[in-house]
C-alpha cells in the first residue's frame with residue numbers, strides 16, 4: 140500500500156522546498172520532483188505544508204494523582220495529540236513499589252494495548268539505593284535513555300542533592316540523559332504551611348508558595364551537580380522563569396551539556412490567571428509567572444537557547460462532577476474541584492498535547508517570532524534527536540517513519556474545548572483565533588486524522604525503543 144503526497148511544501152528543521160513524498164508501508168520511500176507510483180493513493184497537497192509528525196517529549200498519561208487520575212490515557216491523549224499534528228509522545232514511568240523493571244512493565248501494561256500514537260518512556264528516579272543504581276544500567280536495554288529527578292516534592296519525589304549527584308554520574312556512564320524538575324522543595328513546604336495557617340487557600344497561593352527564585356537557584360544547582368558529576372548531560376524540563384534562561388546560558392557558556400524545554404503555558408499566561416474565578420484551570424507545577432518571564436522565555440525560544448517545546452500534558456477536569464460526552468459515552472473523572480476550598484488539593488496539571496503545534500504555529504510562526512523551520516526544529520526534530528528517536532522520528536527523509544502532518548496555512552479555526560480533542564471539560568486557549576492547522580495526519584504511513592475524522596485505534600501506537608540521544612548545545 141503506497142501513498143503519494145504531491146505538490147506540498149516540505150518544512151524541515153533547516154529548509155523548505157516543494158517536493159512530492161512517496162510513502163510505502165510504514166516508511167518514507169522517496170522525496171523528489173514529479174514522482175509517480177502505480178496504484179498509489181494520491182494526496183494533492185497544493186498550497187499545504189508538509190511537516191514531520193510532532194514529538195512531544197513531556198506528557199503524563201493515565202497518571203494517578205491526588206485521589207484521581209490524569210483524564211487522558213494513552214488512547215485519548217494520543218488521539219488529541221494527533222489532531223494537533225503530534226504523532227509521538229514520551230511519557231514518564233513513576234517509580235512506585237518494586238524494581239524499575241517492574242514499574243516499567245506496569246506502565247507497558249497500561250500503555251501498550253491502548254496507545255493510539257507511538258510512544259516512549261522516561262524513568263522517574265524518586266527513590267535511590269544500591270539496587271536502583273545497578274538497575275539504571277539496564278534501562279537502555281528496555282529502550283529508556285533518560286531519567287528524571289526532582290529537587291522538590293519533599294518526602295514524595297525529591298532526591299537529596301547527593302543522590303542526584305550519584306544518579307547523574309551513573310546516568311552519564313550508562314549513556315542516559317538526566318532531566319531535572321527544578322524548584323526548591325524546602326522553601327515550598329514552609330511557604331505552603333504558612334499560607335494554609337493564614338487561611339490563604341485560593342489558587343493564587345499555588346504560585347505564591349512556589350517562588351521563581353527557587354527555580355532559578357535549583358536550575359543552577361542542577362547544572363553545578365551535573366558539572367561535578369563529570370559533565371553529565373542535563374535537560375531542564377518546563378522552563379517557566381526568566382532566570383532559568385540565564386542559568387541555561389551560563390551553564391553552556393561554561394561548557395556544560397545542558398539543554399532545556401519550555402511549554403506553551405509559560406509563554407501565554409501569568410500567575411494572575413490564578414486569580415480568576417476559574418483559576419484552578421491554570422494550576423500546574425511549576426506555576427505560570429509574570430509577563431516579564433514570558434517575554435524572556437519567548438526570547439530563549441526565538442534565539443534557540445531553548446531547544447524543545449513540550450507540553451507537560453497532564454489534564455484534569457475543571458468540574459469532574461459533570462460528565463462530558465466522549466466518543467458517544469458520558470465520562471466524568473474527579474478533577475480540580477477536589478481542591479475548591481484548598482489549593483493544595485487541586486490536582487496539578489493542564490491539557491495541552493493537542494494545543495501545542497496549532498497554538499505555536501499561530502503565535503510563533505504567523506506572528507513572526509520564529510521561522511517555520513525553527514518551529515519544526517522545536518516541535519519535531521530536536522526532541523527526536525535529544526531523546527534518541529532520530530532519524531526514525533522528526534525527519535522528512537527516506538527510511539524515516541512516515542509520520543506526517545499535512546498543514547493548511549490558510550485554515551482558520553476558532554479554537555477551544557469544542558475543537559481540541561482532549562478528554563477534559565476545558566481548554567486554556569478557549570476562543571483563540573488560530574491560523575494554520577493540520578488537516579491530515581499519518582502515523583507510520585497510516586492516515587489517522589483526515590479533517591475532522593479520526594481513523595486511529597487503540598493499540599495502533601508502538602512502543603519506541605530509544606537509543607542514546609544527541610547532545611544539542
Ligand SMILES: [Zn+2]
Pocket residue numbers: 197199451
Ligand atoms: Zn511533567
